[in-house]
Amino acid sequence: MVNSASAEDYPKTTHEKAQQLQQPLPETAAKRAPTQAELTKANPDLKIDAVNEKFAKDFPRQYETWAKTADQTEFHREVEDDPRMIVMWGGYAFAKEFNSPRGHFYAVTDVRNILRTGAPKNANDGPQAMACWTCKGPDVPRLIAEWGEEGYFSGKWAKAGSEVVNSIGCADCHDTQSQEFKDGKPALRVARPHVLRALDTVGKTFATSDRTDQRAGVCANCHVEYYFDKSTGVNNVVFPWYKGRDVDSIEKYYDEIEFKDWEHSISKAPMLKAQHPDFEAWSMGTHGKNGVTCIDCHMAKKQDKDGKVFTDHQVVGNPVVDNFQNTCARCHDQSQETLVKTVAQHKADVREVMIKLEDQIVKAHFEAKAAWDAGATKEEMKDALQAIRHAQWRWDFAAASHGMHMHAPDVALKIIASGLDRAADARAKLAVILAKHGVQQPINYPDISTAEKAWKVMGIDIEKERKDKEEFIKTVIPEWNKEAIEKGLILTPPPTTPEK
Numbered sequence: 001m002v003n004s005a006s007a008e009d010y011p012k013t014t015h016e017k018a019q020q021l022q023q024p025l026p027e028t029a030a031k032r033a034p035t036q037a038e039l040t041k042a043n044p045d046l047k048i049d050a051v052n053e054k055f056a057k058d059f060p061r062q063y064e065t066w067a068k069t070a071d072q073t074e075f076h077r078e079v080e081d082d083p084r085m086i087v088m089w090g091g092y093a094f095a096k097e098f099n100s101p102r103g104h105f106y107a108v109t110d111v112r113n114i115l116r117t118g119a120p121k122n123a124n125d126g127p128q129a130m131a132c133w134t135c136k137g138p139d140v141p142r143l144i145a146e147w148g149e150e151g152y153f154s155g156k157w158a159k160a161g162s163e164v165v166n167s168i169g170c171a172d173c174h175d176t177q178s179q180e181f182k183d184g185k186p187a188l189r190v191a192r193p194h195v196l197r198a199l200d201t202v203g204k205t206f207a208t209s210d211r212t213d214q215r216a217g218v219c220a221n222c223h224v225e226y227y228f229d230k231s232t233g234v235n236n237v238v239f240p241w242y243k244g245r246d247v248d249s250i251e252k253y254y255d256e257i258e259f260k261d262w263e264h265s266i267s268k269a270p271m272l273k274a275q276h277p278d279f280e281a282w283s284m285g286t287h288g289k290n291g292v293t294c295i296d297c298h299m300a301k302k303q304d305k306d307g308k309v310f311t312d313h314q315v316v317g318n319p320v321v322d323n324f325q326n327t328c329a330r331c332h333d334q335s336q337e338t339l340v341k342t343v344a345q346h347k348a349d350v351r352e353v354m355i356k357l358e359d360q361i362v363k364a365h366f367e368a369k370a371a372w373d374a375g376a377t378k379e380e381m382k383d384a385l386q387a388i389r390h391a392q393w394r395w396d397f398a399a400a401s402h403g404m405h406m407h408a409p410d411v412a413l414k415i416i417a418s419g420l421d422r423a424a425d426a427r428a429k430l431a432v433i434l435a436k437h438g439v440q441q442p443i444n445y446p447d448i449s450t451a452e453k454a455w456k457v458m459g460i461d462i463e464k465e466r467k468d469k470e471e472f473i474k475t476v477i478p479e480w481n482k483e484a485i486e487k488g489l490i491l492t493p494p495p496t497t498p499e500k
């Protein structure tokens with residue numbers, strides 16, 4: 001039931017959009033990641049104003065609503081809630097900590113605080129690469145303009161500790177230097193070269209896109225699947241869209257280039273980690289196909305007390321609950337209660353099958369370990385491990401795309417079903433190998449009923465990780481903040497976390 005009297009400002013239901021998605025990638029599209037020579041050079045003419053507070057005076061409505069993303073403090077500790085993830089990410093930093101997203105205001109705070117980034121003592125120390133800053137704020141395009149892509153993407157994460165200090169803000173989405181912007185128009189912009197390249201690949205060249213595609217395009221800066229391409233000698237961010245944006249095409253691309261994010265610590269499977277393919281999931285769902293963008297739901301238009309219409313910059317996490325009148329109700333006739341229930345039902349349905357898939361994948365990892373322990377050979381294990389890789393990739397694609405149950409519920413279910421198929425295939429193959437090596441089945445599966453138990457099973461000393469992080473927050477973070485203030489990069493430091 002879609003309300004025909006939708007506001008003029010909203011895109012019409014266009015079947016043209018729906019068809020665009022079905023079209024093959026443009027002939028001219030690149031088919032591969034950039035080479036070292038193709039990485040973008042420094043561009044001193046591109047000035048990026050990363051300090052968000054500087055826009056408060058000229059754009060009070062947008063600034064004040066943007067600042068309200070700080071009100072969204074809540075997040076879930078996912079691996080504690082569901083310890084299966086600790087097994088599935090065995091040998092990968094995600095097993096230590098993974099949280100649901102919260103307000104944009106906390107992006108810098110949260111990447112500093114998460115156990116995954118470790119506790120580096122100096123610029124060359126620590127487990128992560130520079131690329132981990134890439135979706136945290138407007139200092140990133142600023143640094144790429146100053147240092148070039150090679151300069152930005154080389155080195156360790158701690159290298160930019162006192163540089164990436166402003167959280168997701170104005171210059172991530174707007175050409176703030178343009179006259180248009182000064183006149184109060186959106187002047188939307190993507191300033192990260194790897195994002196512009198990826199949009200070209202799928203025929204959505206930003207500069208020539210219409211308003212609808214540009215609105216979704218600014219979110220595609222960050223809410224996408226990506227990987228770190230090492231072929232240029234630095235860890236640069238690449239979107240794997242060269243064969244398409246769906247789960248099968250991306251898997252095919254990764255298989256062809258023999259990419260893996262890591263080798264699983266117990267099954268030894270060559271694993272893929274899906275990031276947050278929200279843009280990809282949205283574009284496959286009903287709203288994406290009908291030209292209803294992220295903005296229509298997460299950054300709706302709003303009237304201030306003087307009747308002036310402007311864009312609400314709060315980027316709400318759950319618009320059907322928290323901003324119904326300005327979003328869903330502009331197009332749908334159903335009551336809020338009905339739509340809240342519909343979305344909640346989709347969430348429950350997706351979650352139910354997702355847990356079933358997790359159970360299968362966890363068993364497969366332990367069975368693979370049992371097979372190795374019994375003397376299985378690489379050759380024997382190869383196909384089973386590939387099936388584990390594909391099963392978990394499918395699970396992760398659906399799980400990591402936050403809100404996929406809303407953005408494309410039918411696609412989410414289909415992806416999980418195909419994951420169940422791959423997991424069944426892996427376990428059938430493993431059963432044959434186990435039988436051949438005389439292992440009695442079912443094997444003994446370790447107790448992973450709590451996170452503490454699962455960390456122990458997987459050999460993670462969580463207490464040490466936490467202590468090191470605490471020390472890092474106490475000693476290194478204040479130094480980073482001090483340097484950033486001295487360099488004039490921030491007016492106020494990112495908050496230390498108000499946690500709920």
Ligand code: HEC
Pocket residue numbers: 052055059062063066168169170171172173174181184185186188211215218295299309310311312313
């Ligand atoms: C995550 C992306 C994003 C961020 C961050 C962001 N904006 Fe926007 N902004 C948008 C979008 C999207 C629109 C609406 C575009 C449209 O209607 O087509 C918009 C619209 C605007 C407009 C045009 C008038 C209006 O309200 O529609 C101004 C001015 C503006 N933003 C200023 C700012 C300022 C100042 C900041 C930082 C405090 C900021 N924006 C941060 C995405 C962003």
Ligand code: HEC
Pocket residue numbers: 072100101102103104105106107108110111134135136137138168172173218219220221222223294295298299315316317318
């Ligand atoms: C520069 C990168 C970047 C851009 C651009 C960006 N996001 Fe985000 N977004 C993030 C990160 C990182 C988080 C998680 C922040 C955290 O948890 O600390 C996030 C969180 C969110 C959340 C969760 C909010 C909550 O309260 O639960 C929503 C919704 C969201 N983004 C939507 C959007 C939309 C819509 C756009 C485009 C208008 C957009 N984002 C543009 C990086 C970005």
Ligand code: HEC
Pocket residue numbers: 100101102216219220223278279280282283287288292293294295296297298317318319320343344347402403406407
């Ligand atoms: C038709 C409305 C609609 C559109 C279009 C839409 N979203 Fe959402 N999105 C929602 C709703 C509703 C939720 C909350 C679902 C829930 O919590 O059950 C959500 C959830 C999210 C979340 C997870 C928030 C959290 O805290 O877990 C992110 C991130 C997000 N959306 C980003 C995007 C991006 C990026 C786009 C565009 C590429 C987009 N959304 C398009 C309605 C929409």
Ligand code: HEC
Pocket residue numbers: 001002006010011013285286287290292296297319320327328329330331332339342343406407408409
């Ligand atoms: C700009 C208009 C617009 C907005 C805003 C909008 N929708 Fe929709 N919605 C549509 C259109 C168009 C369809 C497809 C209808 C069709 O195919 O008959 C649709 C379909 C749906 C469907 C059925 C398809 C599916 O994916 O499950 C649900 C549920 C839905 N919308 C929920 C929401 C919710 C919840 C919100 C607010 C967070 C929302 N919509 C905001 C236009 C909109």
